[in-house]
Amino acid sequence: MHDIRWIRDNSDAFAERLMARGIPQADVDETLRHLLKTDEARRGVISELQLLQERRNAASKEVGKAKAARDESRAAGLIEEVASLKAGLASGEEKQRALDIALEAALAEIPNLPGMDVPVGADEHDNVEFSRCGEQPSLGFTPRQHFDLGEGAGGMDFETASRLSGARFVVLKGGIARLERALGQFMLDLHTEEHGYVEVQPPLLVRDEVMFGTAQLPKFRDDQFRAGSLAEGGSEAGDVIQDGRWLIPTAEVPLTNLVRESILSEEELPLRFTALTPCFRAEAGAAGRDTRGLIRQHQFNKVELVSITTPEQSSDEHARMLSAAEDVLKALELHYRVMTLCTGDMGFSSQKTWDIEVWLPGQGTFREISSCSVCGDFQARRMNARYRPAGDKGTRFVHTLNGSGVAVGRALVAVLENYQNEDGSITVPAVLRPYMRGVERIEPAA
Structure with a gap:
């Protein structure tokens, strides 16, 4: 299994060593595109989840303050927002799990990279x-x-x-x-x-x-x-x-x-x-x-x-x-x-x-x-x-x-x-x- 962070930072070297194994460039390019696209989508979902969680934490604290101030209308609105954020988090976590599985499945199909001292050849x-x-x-x-x-x-x-x-x-x-x-x-x-x-x-x-x-x-x-x-x-x-x-x-x-x-x-x-x-x-x-x-x-x-x-x-x-x-x-x-x-x-x-x-x-x-x-x-x-x-x-x-x-x-x-x-x-x-x-x-x- 490969480290997706290393692939992200060293995509040219990754592609070059896969091609050294005899994998056609078109296949390597497609594999790399799929990996990076899936990784980008996964990281985007993670960022969204972090923002949602931060807002949920903040809204939960505001609920307590609104109730302490006897502002029931604001408290009710905040409670509704927290519920909506919770649903959004559940949906986002499901998307992340699906992308995690897709990324791992793609990485699992890729062979190890040959060392630099290995002779390049076909068979x-x-x-x-x-x-x-x-x-x-x-x-x-x-x-x-x-x-x-x-x-x-x-x-x-x-x-x-x-x-x-x-x-x-x-x-x-x-x-x-x-x-x-x-x-x-x-x-x-x-x-x-x-x-x-x-x-x-x-x-x-x-x-x-x-x-x-x-x-x-x-x-x-x-x-x-x-x-x-x-x-x-x-x-x-x-x-x-x-x-x-x-x-x-x-x-x-x-x-x-x-x-x-x-x-x-x-x-x-x-x-x-x-x-x-x-x-x-x-x-x-x-x-x-x-x-x-x-x-x-x-x-x-x-x-x-x-x-x-x-x-x-x-x-x-x-x-x-x-x-x-x-x-x-x-x-x-x-x-x-x-x-x-x-x-x-x-x-x-x-x-x-x-x-x-x-x-x-x-x-x-x-x-x-x-x-x-x-x-x-x-x-x-x-x-x-x-x-x-x-x-x-x-x-x-x-x-x-x-x-x-x-x-x-x-x-x-x-x-x-x-x-x-x-x-x-x-x-x-x-x-x-x-x-x-x-x-x-x-x-x-x-």
Whole structure:
């Protein structure tokens, strides 16, 4: 969410940074006109209400003076004026509420402004490589893709999952299921023991206002899953859902909202949280993409990292978060690169994003496995999350950051493809063997 006062005072800069995201100038101009017009009307109503309230207060005092002077005629006229002013105030307050709602709705649809150091570009082809780690492995044979390896080991069943739940689901079994669990546990231990994150087990179902706080709502409603019960008497799709909750698309949602509607002390910051949770995404905009395998599932596990900081801390925290996510891949001895996303490829809430892309021999390409973003005060304004600077009576909005530390399913893909052997077996990375009861190799099914 943006500060309308800042937009009012910096309209040219606001428009320029929105256009840097690839939004056409005509759309930006129309958005800005609508915002400023609504804001002007709202401020006009507020000014009118202040004048009405001042006159009402004065008239109320005059009523008492008129009655004390036994001037009943003047008192009656003043009482009638006070009643009229009261009705005018009620009407004006209703107009203000409507304009408040309209302004908030308009602001809620506008993405965060990219930082000045973010490369300007249209899409993923304009992203810039920031760093690279390791060398592309040479396996010495034609590598298989992860789904062939998983099915070959008898541990990845897409057909049964489709009968249970439809497309973009999987049943993991045996050594593959244990390897996936080992990855998640290893990541949690690394981030809590080495990087100082506090482990959290958050709810997987959240309210509308929580999804709004991290900006999944309202713009990305179609990408989410909602759980609830049909209205009384309802029986068909489209009936009103009562008492609905949203399945979290990422633990970023509940972890970031841990500080919603609160005022923290500066001494508490930064706060660092991590969680391993299932995540649920409708993938409404991904029709036809990655339809086979684990890359794009409706349900998947992910270790999330969230930081809450002061504005002065957020840039350094962003680099620290990236390093924490990189440590997962370094420990797994995987080849990867870090990309700075361009303005046209960043997420809605982000000011700046680094993606970690891991090398997948089976696909012969890099694929995203982690995304680390600094959001500034964009989410904090939506959540009303603030802190009180030391020695200051006033408050400021916190800065929020989130990152994958990392996506467990995609890490499983990377391990299967990078640690595969010519016979279809998978060597277990050394760092995971303590979580696998010493198992060093997952053999193909007989």
